[in-house]
Amino acid sequence: MLHKIVCLALVLISTGVAAPLAPQGFSFTGVNRFVTPNGDRKNDTAVFQYSNPQDSSGTIRIYELSGRQVASIVIETNTTFTTWDPRGFSNGVYIYVITVDQASRSGVLVVVR
16 A cells, blocks of 8 residues: 555656645635725725635624624635625724634734724
8 A cells, every 4th residue: 555655656746746635625815904994995895815616605703802793794605705894883803703614714803994
């Protein structure tokens, strides 16, 4: 068995072909952390960007620092971004939690007018 693995590795190295060890899944690529919902069309919404090659579904939950959930956004299949519009929410710091396929990632958003 070890011989077969070594031979496969040598073939991949010699041909320059990279074989994935696991299926490529959801990958979060970023969000604008400072949101200024003042109507000037510049950073009025938080834009969550990601790569979703397997069309996994998931959620983005937004929380106040007190821990109260203020928004829940569904990550749709066949999309590369999702937005959150904080109009109607107070200035302040918010926590986001992205959950896809039982994996989570969190971060901070600041809403400033």
